[in-house]
């Protein structure tokens with residue numbers, strides 16, 4: 001059973017915010033702002049830091065911003081501060097390869113990520129900001145009988161959850177990606193692929209800025225260059241945070257710091273079963289568009305997509321050591337190039353323009369850690385490994401519901417911190433290690 005394609009929600013939201021500040025420009029205004037530097041209106045306010053808020057969110061990546069946005073939009077809570085020691089999207093939310101999909105391995109994972117795909121489908125309209133969500137199709141290649149079996153397993157779980165996902169053969173793969181070498185004579189022949197038509201990519205900066213602008217328009221305060229140095233707890237309850245700009249009282253503090261989750265949770269003595277690894281990516285010079293789908297090979301530890309500007313975006317699995325370093329390495333580039341050319345030999349003359357890294361908090365089961373902790377008022381939305389960008393909308397929506405109602409939404413109840421003590425892991429390694 002494959003669910004029919006969803007109809008877009010009715011339009012009508014494309015004209016500004018409830019907060020009243022219209023964000024639309026006429027063509028004339030766009031040209032005028034472009035010609036005269038310094039005249040662009042601010043997209044979100046720069047506010048004085050207050051001494052008290054109802055909720056403090058630590059981290060202005062997609063998770064922190066989406067949580068604040070849905071708190072204000074869905075629950076009318078706007079006495080909310082989002083604090084970041086750097087700038088909006090300066091962490092992993094501005095460093096990822098922006099793949100969005102829901103073809104995971106466990107029913108819990110599939111349901112959760114599918115709600116995010118659904119939210120992404122309407123996000124441009126909801127935020128009045130073009131997030132360039134392109135559902136171009138996502139292919140996970142199988143180069144052995146064992147991985148073909150895993151793809152068939154995933155396809156069955158996906159179908160049971162109503163997700164458009166199936167195993168296809170080399171001929172169909174060649175039709176979708178003509179530049180892929182599917183001949184028998186290669187070192188890692190392509191035997192088949194898991195094909196997921198709704199998967200694709202977004203423009204990550206647009207999503208980050210859209211959520212920041214939407215939250216700000218509803219009264220949320222975004223404080224960049226504001227580092228949380230400590231979290232105060234009295235009688236087992238959170239009372240506030242200490243920052244490099246002063247103390248703030250708040251009964252609820254949410255940790256949305258992918259890559260730094262253990263350091264912030266250590267401030268209240270809550271240990272996270274997380275190990276932090278660097279993850280690198282790279283991009284080529286732009287060329288004429290020739291690659292429509294997103295192509296992933298778990299066996300070769302590589303994936304590739306093409307942006308609307310024509311650059312090829314490459315990624316891989318995490319560096320095999322724990323570190324907070326965000327340096328790119330020559331080993332990564334060499335291995336990446338070798339593996340990409342196994343798949344698409346015709347790319348041999350393309351030039352890499354740049355490479356970069358982010359920090360990924362890896363959990364033992366490759367699923368996130370979301371919800372309450374033993375410290376009352378200290379909530380976590382962390383453990384996002386290499387796969388958390390696609391989850392930003394649903395994580396924000398569900399964390400906001402938890403904060404506003406005090407009840408853990410069903411979609412995130414499998415991902416609580418207590419699962420590690422109780423042995424209820426949600427094993428997603430087979431679907432999340434390279435595919436992101």
Ligand SMILES: Cc1cc2nc3c(=O)[nH]c(=O)nc-3n(C[C@H](O)[C@H](O)[C@H](O)COP(=O)(O)OP(=O)(O)OC[C@H]3O[C@@H](n4cnc5c(N)ncnc54)[C@H](O)[C@@H]3O)c2cc1C
Nearest residue numbers: 059061062063085091092093096097099228358388389390
């Ligand atoms: C190279 C790469 C490719 C990826 N590709 C994909 C992909 O294709 N698809 C996908 O779904 N996911 C992908 N990911 C994962 C994804 O980027 C992350 O899971 C996601 O962006 C996490 O978002 P976040 O908002 O939780 O954290 P971040 O965006 O990392 O934001 C956390 C913020 O917390 C701030 N912070 C930390 N400590 C403090 C403190 N003490 N005080 C104040 N602020 C603090 C940081 O400055 C940072 O801005 C990729 C990651 C990388 C690195």
